[in-house]
Amino acid sequence: MKTMLTIKNLKAKIETSEGDKQILKGINLTVNPGETHAIMGPNGSGKSTLASVLTGREGYDVTEGEVIYDGKDLLELDPEERAREGIFLAFQYPIEIPGVSNVNFLKTAINEIRKSKGQEPMSSVEFLKMMKEKAKLVNIDPEMLSRYVNVGFSGGEKKRNEIFQLAMLEPKLSILDETDSGLDIDALKIVAGGVNKLKSKNNAFIVITHYQRLLNYIVPDFVHVMYDGKIVRSGGKELALELEENGYDFINELKVNAEV
Amino acid sequence: MENKLKENTVETNLTKKLINEFQAYQSKLNGDASGSLNHLRTDAMSVFEKLGFPVKKMEEWKYTNLSPVMNHDFEFSSDLSVSGITRADINKYIFSDGNVNRLVFINGIYSRELSSVISNNEKIFIGSISDSMKNYKEIFEKHYSKYADYKNRSLAALNTAFSPEGAFIYLKKNTELDTPVHILNISDSKIKSVFSQPRNLIVIEEGSKIYIAEDYYSAGDNFCFTNMVTEIFCGKNSHTEHYKIQNEDERSFHVGMTQIHQEQDSHYSNTTISWGGSIIRNDLNSVFDGTNTESHFFGLYLLSGKQHVDNHTLADHKMPNCYSNELYKGIIGDNATGVFNGKIMVREDAQKTNAYQSNGNILLSDDATIYSKPQLEIFADDVKCSHGATSGQLNQDEMFYIKSRGIGDKDAKSLLLKAFASDVIDSIKIDEFKNIIEEKMDLKLKNLLK
Known part of the structure; x- marks a missing residue:
């Protein structure tokens, strides 16, 4: 099986008003097609920074290491090129774009991706048909799609819209950044149900979450615990349950050991 | 005041040429014009001679410098009555083949061949001012030059001195015209640089409704200078949608005044879009002369290169219970400059005024500039007014x-x-x-x- 993503000793910093701050301090991770990886960890451990660096958000400076995606040096690509190569980020805080309708936004995105692959633009009929189908997946009212991107959407609607976009763009590697935050249990089930229907042997998911709750519905193959810019523990899905029971206490032990 | 302005003016070759041209123009008109019109022209010309072209020392012209315009040797449109613009040429400027009334003016001169009017009947007249004289002289005289004040505005004075030539649109009481009117102005500088002064008069009587698109283009490789004035009378409970689009090329200069007079319960909406032209100055003024009137000013300037666009607006609330809302937006790139000066005047009697204004700008380069100035002058105490200006990336x-x-x-x-x-x-x-x-x-x- 061909590896999809290899992260080797990835270190990254951000510029702050108090000088540079090292956030990622040597991440190693391998993701294969068909796999779902959960990344857990306390606040400030660098989970969202990892998502940002993988998708090319500005303001992060990679100081060491490499990321190979589909045989390519991912860090050399612009955000839009990464998206066209099949990387998708479901945002923790989806952005509102007044004046741009969901339909127009997605149609532009899909056709840009198709263009990059030398394909013809999708016909309007085909596009509308696809939109209807995918909207059902996450229980989105088609009326919402004619509205401006995320404007006037509730927190839950915004998250569902992220998964809807994921469904429309059919990425190879999806990164869900705290998609569960701010969702009630019903909304969480809808979102997780959508993701499960989209899983296949050809795509992969990285699910970033603070809580174990989401992982009851999106069952991971691997669970990684991040702390202070590193993956400090990896295991199977049972690791999430262990964390649920014992919390991140073991990290304190790690800290003590490090100090000794 | 006038003496002070006089000190500020600069005698330019263009001014001198215009004075000579005016004499020639007067003699050509001969008995053509009625006495009162001639008197008006002479008076307007004396105002222009006194004030001259506006200069940057004047507060109202602080950010807009017309002196680059003065460097060109313009031909006056009256000398260029023959134009090479054909029907095929205007095809690229039109927006509907069938359902539209189109008036075409080349260098400010009416082209009957290129125009097509389909809605005229006993209640509707759409045509040139000269063609209106046969049946609508009375209406014309009642409204012409009654709204656009030239006494303190030299460019309006200059336009008035050489007018009237332009569109005349008249809707009699209770006439709803759904077929839009397209006023297509083309500056044709194929042979020489041209100076044209369109003058439009639009009279919408009580209970009537109209859509007007005023479009400006240029053709040819020389320079164009347009000095236009449009006066619109909005009768009681009338409804006017008016759009002004500036599509001229980078060798074009455009100064213009749009003066609106609103009677009770009237609704007027203006959208001004500027993306062509080198130096542009628009003055849009609406006077609320009746209660319960409503006015909307929308504007967009989308600028590149070294373009300079200056929008001055005035919502003049004279009567109570009126509403005005203004939204101007700018996208400015390269070395271009935008100027927005929005004035809301609420006079003593204008209680219960609602007046809002907002100007937003996006600057796309470090060398792009915006001067945004809201100006509220409020003399009534029971009013709601607000303004806001933003600029950013x-x-x-x-x-x-x-x-x-x-x-x-x-x-x-x-x-x-x-x-x-x-x-x-x-x-x-x-x-x-x-x-x-x-x-x-x-x-x-x-x-x-x-």
């Missing part, structure tokens, strides 16, 4: 979000800029015209973001 979070879906940098910018301008574009209620505006905006953005 594109939102980086929005940019990243869009790019993360596979949309490239230019397309992402274009998407956001179109979204930014959308509430101004959406104010255009003639669908076919709006489609053309959207296409033009795409084209302009492509050039701007290259």
